[in-house]
Amino acid sequence: MSGKEFFVSRYEELGWKYEDVEQKQAIRINSVNARKADVAKRLESLWIELEKIPFLEDGYWIRKSEFSVGATSEYLLGLYSIQEAAAQIPVTLFTGLKDKIVLDACAAPGGKTVQLADLMQNTGVIIALDVKKRRLIALSNQLERCRVRNAIVYHMDARQASQLKIKFDRILLDVPCSGNFVTDKDWFNKRTIKDVKKNAKLQREILTEAAKVLKDDGEIVYATCSLEPEEDELNIDWAVKNLNLQVEKISCYGEKASTNIFGKQLDNSVENCRRIWPRQTQGFFACKLKKRACTQ
Amino acid sequence: MRQINDFVSRLGARINLDKNLVVKKQNRYFLLNKNLKRLISKDFFYAGVYLGKTKSGRFFPSFNLLRMIAEEKSNKIIVDGKTEWLFICGRDLFKQGIINVRGSKGKGDHTLILNRHGECLGFGKILCSPDREKEGVVVKNISDIGDFLRREK
Numbered sequence: 381m382s383g384k385e386f387f388v389s390r391y392e393e394l395g396w397k398y399e400d401v402e403q404k405q406a407i408r409i410n411s412v413n414a415r416k417a418d419v420a421k422r423l424e425s426l427w428i429e430l431e432k433i434p435f436l437e438d439g440y441w442i443r444k445s446e447f448s449v450g451a452t453s454e455y456l457l458g459l460y461s462i463q464e465a466a467a468q469i470p471v472t473l474f475t476g477l478k479d480k481i482v483l484d485a486c487a488a489p490g491g492k493t494v495q496l497a498d499l500m501q502n503t504g505v506i507i508a509l510d511v512k513k514r515r516l517i518a519l520s521n522q523l524e525r526c527r528v529r530n531a532i533v534y535h536m537d538a539r540q541a542s543q544l545k546i547k548f549d550r551i552l553l554d555v556p557c558s559g560n561f562v563t564d565k566d567w568f569n570k571r572t573i574k575d576v577k578k579n580a581k582l583q584r585e586i587l588t589e590a591a592k593v594l595k596d597d598g599e600i601v602y603a604t605c606s607l608e609p610e611e612d613e614l615n616i617d618w619a620v621k622n623l624n625l626q627v628e629k630i631s632c633y634g635e636k637a638s639t640n641i642f643g644k645q646l647d648n649s650v651e652n653c654r655r656i657w658p659r660q661t662q663g664f665f666a667c668k669l670k671k672r673a674c675t676q
Numbered sequence: 677m678r679q680i681n682d683f684v685s686r687l688g689a690r691i692n693l694d695k696n697l698v699v700k701k702q703n704r705y706f707l708l709n710k711n712l713k714r715l716i717s718k719d720f721f722y723a724g725v726y727l728g729k730t731k732s733g734r735f736f737p738s739f740n741l742l743r744m745i746a747e748e749k750s751n752k753i754i755v756d757g758k759t760e761w762l763f764i765c766g767r768d769l770f771k772q773g774i775i776n777v778r779g780s781k782g783k784g785d786h787t788l789i790l791n792r793h794g795e796c797l798g799f800g801k802i803l804c805s806p807d808r809e810k811e812g813v814v815v816k817n818i819s820d821i822g823d824f825l826r827r828e829k
Contacts, residue, residue, distance in 0.1 A: 450825070451825060453760055453761070453764060453791060453795075453797070453821070456764060456821040456822065456824050456825070457795050457797075457821060481715070504711065505711050505712055505715050507715070513721075516721050516722070517827075518828070519722070520721070520722040520726070521824060521827055521828070523722060523726075524726050524738055524739060524740060524824075525739075525821075525824050527740065527743070529709070529724055529725050530709070530711070530712065530724075531722070531723070531724075532712055532715065532716050532720050532722070532723040532724070533720065533721045533722035533723065534717075534719065534720055534721055535719075535721050544717070546715060
């Protein structure tokens with residue numbers, strides 16, 4: 381069970397007609413390091429044409445650039461980060477990040493860690509984990525470049541987060557996933573449903589650990605760049621039924637998630653998740669979870 | 677700590693780092709704050725503000741540390757836009773691109789290199805006084821922020 385025909389027919393069953401989508405490069409201005417208007421003006425003086433992303437506070441699409449936006453002084457000085465538009469959404473779903481203790485459970489290469497620090501204005505603490513040591517170097521470089529001051533990085537599997545003996549106010553689960561065809565032109569040739577199920581299993585294990593280390597009034601934001609419901613709606617339905625979590629209403633770009641996946645009826649609250657089909661952005665899925673209040 | 681202070685003084689500056697908040701991990705130094713110090717455990721990989729590393733007895737500053745020094749009274753050379761670009765590509769500084777000099781102009785001293793916006797691009801070693809009417813290299817590039825790109829290769 382693989383190949384373009386197989387996956388595309390699944391998307392159609394979920395209500396989306398396949399279309400080729402060109403990935404648009406986007407940046408996010410690190411507002412703690414610079415004023416948006418100043419950075420935009422400086423980039424425009426370098427003949428880099430920007431277009432404000434309507435559904436993001438700090439995001440801009442690159443409409444035109446004569447050279448790489450990853451090689452300007454402004455980039456190297458940490459005034460902005462290169463971050464795809466949909467990938468900028470999950471961190472914005474948290475409420476009240478200032479002074480919080482935040483876990484970024486699968487942090488490398490660090491785009492969202494930097495975004496967290498930016499929204500936290502370098503207050504509180506971010507604990508950033510990644511299981512691959514090689515990727516920690518890229519993460520550390522991002523933190524240095526973007527002047528992040530409130531993060532501690534560990535070489536650790538997210539499934540072992542309870543070893544830290546910390547309870548977190550906010551947890552970002554930007555979990556390892558199967559990805560999507562927009563960011564990988566060879567995606568349909570590489571992926572099988574077996575890969576998807578393997579990733580879904582890993583994601584459930586990470587969700588389970590996150591629920592253990594979340595404070596009672598804490599928030600988890602779960603996100604994937606996978607379009608496969610096993611990694612998205614079905615995992616969240618499982619988390620609602622097995623981890624005493626509930627799905628919070630969110631307001632962001634994207635469509636309400638479906639509560640009927642291939643004939644299986646899911647918990648109604650799963651519709652609070654957002655599914656982002658590729659169009660202006662890559663494919664994405666995001667939701668916010670909280671612990672269910674105890675009833676006496 | 678001594679190596680950090682020695683490096684800072686070569687740039688004609690003084691900064692007060694709380695030694696209780698500076699931690700060393702192998703050959704790398706990090707500056708924590710109280711919140712980080714409370715939560716950190718010894719097996720961390722990176723934390724707080726990376727200050728730099730020692731290698732073969734020599735101290736290599738981070739760009740965070742250079743930025744901290746740039747906020748203080750220190751040796752600084754401000755350069756124009758074209759020179760900024762050449763400097764972050766690893767080139768040495770010529771006199772023509774220099775807009776302003778603050779602090780030491782003495783041969784052999786270290787100086788920070790800043791752009792027109794006052795942002796620190798790196799540092800170098802003064803080869804000859806920028807006041808002297810002479811063609812050629814004035815500051816030898818030791819480290820610049822283009823290193824973030826070179827590291828990835």
